[in-house]
């Protein structure tokens with residue numbers, strides 16, 4: 241893919257110190273999000289996906305490595321410029337209820353994003369917020385209601401409106417539909433796809449669900465224990481997975497497990513990856529982590 245990248249992380253590392261142990265949540269992750277694409281990040285719980293997303297939007301800092309927006313390394317910028325660049329990146333979380341303030345109206349919460357983007361006239365802000373509410377499938381008069389007055393799907397629509405308010409170009413969505421019923425999931429994914437086309441958004445879409453990733457994503461990045469083990473065009477990764485862990489994820493979804501030839505493995509032995517393992521290109525844009533020397 242020759243499109244320029246709007247967000248990139250380079251050799252990102254993150255360790256947490258917890259209960260006397262060190263958890264290596266990210267162990268040298270590099271990837272690029274191209275303009276207008278949806279890059280799906282998939283992996284089991286604890287593989288480091290949320291940590292990657294939080295660092296990408298500036299909600300957490302890396303232990304080492306770089307985050308770049310439009311080619312600019314954030315750590316080289318002044319705090320004011322860094323904040324300005326990060327405004328182009330917004331995040332949508334799995335559980336909109338806990339990310340929304342129960343004591344503030346939804347209009348106020350969506351409006352805060354407009355304030356941070358420089359608007360100051362509350363009448364104008366209200367107008368834009370009502371337009372946003374309508375755009376995400378809610379009613380303008382819902383402006384003055386509180387989060388508890390909405391269903392889970394409606395709250396995720398509110399969270400999407402809030403993320404869009406500052407006018408981002410990059411949206412990191414961390415399991416945005418995992419807490420929703422399947423029929424509501426489809427509506428939210430459709431809405432996200434429409435908004436992407438309309439506003440030329442780039443999505444870093446985090447999920448543990450291969451079916452959801454396959455539905456929405458142009459490219460897929462597979463994470464396992466803080467490492468990127470495979471990345472490539474969605475079709476190539478789904479039809480010709482090269483890493484045993486990717487095959488295991490696909491085999492767990494009947495639709496994909498059956499599509500490929502060969503018997504379904506009874507058990508999978510996953511390779512232990514060392515620090516000096518490298519991503520090797522196996523097809524156009526398709527890379528897999530291999531032990532150095534194999």
Ligand SMILES: Nc1ncnc2c1ncn2[C@@H]1O[C@H](COP(=O)(O)OP(=O)(O)OP(=O)(O)O)[C@@H](O)[C@H]1O
Pocket residue numbers: 256257258263264265283284285286287288289290291292448
């Ligand atoms: N604030 C923290 N303090 C200590 N350990 C943490 C912290 N945040 C994450 N971790 C650990 O880092 C590892 C990666 O966590 P992360 O949440 O990024 O994974 P994930 O793939 O997003 O999983 P999930 O889907 O369950 O959120 C896990 O072992 C997790 O326990």
